[in-house]
Amino acid sequence: MDKLVLDEPHTIVDRTACVLRLEKGRRIGFAEYGAPEGLPVIVLHGTPGSRMLFESTDSVARKMGFRIVAPDRAGYGLSDPHHHATLKDTAYDIQALVNGLGINRFFLVGFSGGGPHALAAALLMRDRIQQVGLISPVGLVADAERVSMTSLQHFIFSYLGHSETAARVYFEGVRSMVTWFPHSAEYLVTQYATETDRAILDQYGLRHSLGTSMREGLSHSVEGAVQDLRLYCHPWGLNLHKLETPVTIWQGSEDTIVPPEAAYRLAEVLPNCRLEVIEGMGHYWLFGAFERILDRIRTKPPRRSRAAPPAP
Numbered sequence: 001m002d003k004l005v006l007d008e009p010h011t012i013v014d015r016t017a018c019v020l021r022l023e024k025g026r027r028i029g030f031a032e033y034g035a036p037e038g039l040p041v042i043v044l045h046g047t048p049g050s051r052m053l054f055e056s057t058d059s060v061a062r063k064m065g066f067r068i069v070a071p072d073r074a075g076y077g078l079s080d081p082h083h084h085a086t087l088k089d090t091a092y093d094i095q096a097l098v099n100g101l102g103i104n105r106f107f108l109v110g111f112s113g114g115g116p117h118a119l120a121a122a123l124l125m126r127d128r129i130q131q132v133g134l135i136s137p138v139g140l141v142a143d144a145e146r147v148s149m150t151s152l153q154h155f156i157f158s159y160l161g162h163s164e165t166a167a168r169v170y171f172e173g174v175r176s177m178v179t180w181f182p183h184s185a186e187y188l189v190t191q192y193a194t195e196t197d198r199a200i201l202d203q204y205g206l207r208h209s210l211g212t213s214m215r216e217g218l219s220h221s222v223e224g225a226v227q228d229l230r231l232y233c234h235p236w237g238l239n240l241h242k243l244e245t246p247v248t249i250w251q252g253s254e255d256t257i258v259p260p261e262a263a264y265r266l267a268e269v270l271p272n273c274r275l276e277v278i279e280g281m282g283h284y285w286l287f288g289a290f291e292r293i294l295d296r297i298r299t300k301p302p303r304r305s306r307a308a309p310p311a312p
Contacts, residue, residue: 016055019078020100028097029078033068034061040106041294042094042121043070044114047138047232048171048225050077050217053111056209060291071097073117075224076217087231087238090117091124098128107297109133111286112258113228115266120238122245132247133297135286136255138232139262140269149259152192157259161233164226171222178215185211192256194282206287240269247273248296252281 015032022028031051034041038061045053051070061068072079074093084090094117098106108129110118115137122132141147141157149157160167178185189210190198201207217224247270251263260277267275278285286293 020097022096027080028071030069030071033058034066038065038067040067040103042106042108043068044110044117046112046114047228048214048217050213052216053213057290064294066294073224075221081221081223087116087120087236091120094121105130107131111135113138116232123243126245129245131297132245134249136283137263138258139266141262142233142235147259147262153259157233161229167226167229171225175218175222185214189214194254194256197282197284200284200288244272249275252278252285254280255283257283
């Protein structure tokens with residue numbers, strides 16, 4: 001059942017299914033994990049996905065004193081579909097959420113398809129965001145000819161990203177599959193994953209969690225996923241060169257879901273960015289290293305550098 005968080009924010013029992021209603025009635029769903037009174041971290045899920053993606057972070061965040069707030073972006077999960085003409089427009093949903101929850105200063109993390117949305121929000125609220133973390137992000141894919149991609153990545157970012165009809169047909173097919181055959185979601189999210197990804201997911205028992213996140217994200221519509229591709233695969237229209245907020249990008253060198261080169265190009269554009277290339281790792285390495293990520297975002301990074309930490 002939906003909860004109106006502005007009515008009785010301290011009496012909510014189920015922190016994983018909360019809803020904020022905007023003035024015109026549109027709903028933004030979100031989950032909370034970790035320490036309720038901890039340092040706030042807004043985390044943005046990928047494409048397709050949902051607030052449930054970060055359920056596994058609860059114990060780590062609680063131990064470290066972080067309050068994880070994970071919204072469903074527009075058109076996913078509990079959040080109503082809403083047409084955003086540009087990436088910049090999506091940032092106002094994040095602003096509405098933190099304002100509604102009374103959060104002033106916070107950390108911001110974007111995973112995969114949540115990365116571009118995180119950057120848009122950082123530009124809008126640069127005086128409120130202490131640091132941005134981008135984990136295996138969708139990078140600068142609009143100029144696909146200049147970015148090395150696999151055939152799967154070309155299909156997603158060059159074909160589906162430039163045809164809303166094709167994208168809708170594709171995601172409706174995925175939605176039907178995971179609705180009628182729930183276990184197929186676990187297969188879909190790992191079908192193109194690397195061996196290192198599969199080992200991490202098996203080690204931490206996270207295949208089911210990823211499948212649950214996908215099913216929840218697509219449970220009511222595919223509009224969020226279709227909109228994501230439209231926004232990513234056309235010029236972003238963001239003044240990235242003006243973002244002075246510290247940004248850390250973590251990117252697996254063998255990522256088969258998003259093109260690593262697009263993330264590397266993104267790091268070059270951002271003026272205050274630290275790029276950490278995780279050699280030999282794929283897309284889902286963060287699930288074995290979330291404690292390290294939280295520890296890092298709490299510490300202001302040095303200005304522009306490129307490093308390759310040991311694999312988690």
